[in-house]
Amino acid sequence: MNMRATNMGTAGAAGGNLLEVNDLRVTYPTRTNVVHALRGVSFLLGRERLGIVGESGSGKSQTGRAIMGLTAPRAEVTARRLEFDGIDLFAASPRQRRKLRGKRIAMILQDPKYSLDPVMTIGRQILETLRTHEKVSKAEARERVLDMLAAVQIRDPKRVYGLHPHEVSGGMGQRAMIAMMLVAGPELLIADEPTSALDVTVQLEVLGILDQLVAERGMGLIFISHDLRLVSTFCDRVIVMYAGKVVEELKASELSQAKHPYTQGLLNCMPKIGSDRHPLPVLARKAEWAA
Structure with a gap:
């Protein structure tokens, strides 16, 4: 550019x-x-x-x-x-x-189908985003990711953490995308x-x-x-x-x-x-x- x-x-x-x-x-x-x-x-x-x-x-x-x-x-x-x-x-x-x-500065795109990596679990993708920007241990990062998933009103964060994008609904996928964009504050x-x-x-x-x-x-x-x-x-x-x-x-x-x-x-x-x-x-x- x-x-x-x-x-x-x-x-x-x-x-x-x-x-x-x-x-x-x-x-x-x-x-x-x-x-x-x-x-x-x-x-x-x-x-x-x-x-x-x-x-x-x-x-x-x-x-x-x-x-x-x-x-x-x-x-x-x-x-x-x-x-x-x-x-x-x-x-x-x-x-x-x-x-x-x-x-x-973070940006949420239209459709999580095209924004989330289909071969990575949702938790791993959000974890990677956080650890890219902050020096935190994997254990601490995992807890923050679970807290963020809960903050976007995902009822069972631990279960969703281990799912792939194709295993969740469009609404849950968009919530996961919001969590990913907001996890680094x-x-x-x-x-x-x-x-x-x-x-x-x-x-x-x-x-x-x-x-x-x-x-x-x-x-x-x-x-x-x-x-x-x-x-x-x-x-x-x-x-x-x-x-x-x-x-x-x-x-x-x-x-x-x-x-x-x-x-x-x-x-x-x-x-x-x-x-x-x-x-x-x-x-x-x-x-x-x-x-």
Whole structure:
């Protein structure tokens, strides 16, 4: 990955912000032109729950991956400022970025089927994550892993510890993934569609676990989703993205008062009993907002 910063400062995170993103851009060169995946994304994050919403291809996941330093090698990533807790992520060496990932910044991906190693037991995978970041004995690490499995509301941690990913349900697999990402005590958690592969009942359970852990640990959370209703009830603030740009930012409690026509179109897409409002006239103007 080609990372370079423009007009970067070296000061710590302003105003107590955990994360500062200013004019983040991600481009992918092709044979004929350049694809602009992110086009000037900017936001601040404290120890709060920030939702990023938008349709597929809007740049939500690209934003999370750029913060983590996991963008594809051929991509070019630039920003005026990209800082985590006062650390300039562009100036950090690859070794420093690796030490941050998993220990201080963690990311939960959509589907545990593609994130967990199928040939390793769940306990061994979480144990390996912990011992990569902390010098602890195997016995102590095992106890911490069992405690973390219990914290994500797995009823029989010792049994699940010895199971392989294919031996557990999707909901339990996602809980195991959350345990793996939180076992080293990160300060920032990026959750990329963490409930999209789960049924509604399990979704609520997983969100409850995230809510409790974020509150107890005082973490910052970036919750990436296409589900506006879910984000509006779970997050403190919401960023709406379209075509690689932030088109609106507002409090989750004020989402119904959104001004941008794209956000209004997304809101109108949500089913309403007895409503004859239709989103197509608004969403038909999407080409204007991509300009």
